[in-house]
Amino acid sequence: MPSVMLRKGSDGKISFYVAKKDLEETIVSVERDDSDTWGGTVELSDGSKYYIDPMSPPPEFPTTMRFKRC
């Protein structure tokens, strides 16, 4: 369950940063991303996938959340 820092870059993409793992990737796709829900399986630019329970309302970035690896 890595603790992940999420922030929106200047290009609008969300960066996925795990300090302890030295992992800094951008999120390519999110399972649920609409006006009232955000979450589910997220896919990163290096191909790895993480999961977080969908939440509503969507979180405000930047924020830190715990993801599950899947």
Place this chain on the structure above:
Amino acid sequence: MAESMRDTEALIQEVLEVYPEKAKKDRAKHLAANNHDLESSKKCVTSNRRSLPGVMTIRGCAYAGSRGVVWGPIKDMIHISHGPVGCGTYTRAGRRNYYVGTTGVNVFTTMNFTSDFQEKDIVFGGDNKLEKMVDEIDQLFPLNKGVSIQSECPIGLIGDDIEAVAKKKSKDIGKAIVPVRCEGFRGVSQSLGHHIANDAIRDWVFEKDDKKRNFESTPYDVAIIGDYNIGGDAWASRILLEEMGLRCVAQWSGDGTISEIELTPNVKLNLIHCYRSMNYISRHMEEKYGIPWVEYNFFGPTKIEESLREIASHFDDKIKEGAERVIAKYRGQTEAVIEKYRSRLEGKRVMLYVGGLRPRHVIGAYEDLGMEVVGTGYEFAHNDDYDRTVKEMGNATLIYDDVTGYEFEEFVKHMKPDLIGSGIKEKYIFQKMGIPFRQMHSWDYSGPYHGYDGFAIFARDMDMTLNNPCWSSMTPPWQKEEDKSQAMAAE
């Protein structure tokens, strides 16, 4: 281009040849020819891994990252090197973080405070000694604004509870006491020390009273983050920012104070120079206080111009005009510098091997002088640093991560650069090999190199080193060809 790419790769293979199979495989991942086509540096360079046992690495430890880099320059706090005496003694004042104040009265940067662990402290624990020490410090140096406890290796090994001591004594003396768990054995390099130090600021300085203070803010408040004022760097940067109309509330941490750090959550924008050592706290401030951050580069006029405009783009027209005014004001000065030195430095090739930001940040400054950086590398960078470096460096140039003493020497022998910029441990080897060298960690007792004023000094220093007449005297007279023939004639 494809040709030189193959050359660079062949060179790497040749240098790796002497290693045993396993070591060769490991080291090969850290060396690469730069390739602009790759979208992520991960595909060419592996970084932030444990150094290979048996090779000579140039890295430091977590204590160095915390005590030496992040906490050390905070001038009005006393930083205790908690543990045996050596760690503090041998690193005292080595980084030349300049500051204003009266040393030993209200500022303490170049002083060394240590709990000087003895056998009995290891056996019975050093907490009592630490308590006593805090009392003595407060009595002897009443103008200190706080104490930080920088753990050396034994503290973690014997399991002392420095946090408890910090809480207790903080109440006693009524000042901030920050315990930092930066034991040298943690992590693979000084990089984790930076992270631990950032987290200590977050947990022990920010948490306490956040934004509650009385602070009159303006819309133009910024903080300079990750500038350690080496040889006066932060001052040379600060005047540019102030000239364009910004107000620098805090300097992290060169010539900085604890109160500046406490006030930083009030600023409008964080300006990060050394991304590697202070991105953690900037990310925290962005998340908790909603302060955006921007990276900038104050080496060389091209990058300064870009950075000033980038910084100004976060503010209104007044600042944007200010940025243009500053750029215009210094244009004449930098043109004169370039005109004076470019002809003497044009086309010279440079190899770099430094720490957190310089392997990529100074490339622009060299290019402004017509020089070319042919190889660069970091001691303790992470992937994100290499992502940023790939763009800055030319195609097919050499990139080396955590280079070993042997590899660096071999690369230099093959590439024959005109100038090397690296640290004190490399300096004398290369000077004895007859290659001009600048110490790029603390500017070889010179500086500042940041900002427009710093660029003039940078150019002068590079010229002074490269065109020094001593390099033509490297071969002793009796080994020179023409001298031999003269000697024959004399006989």
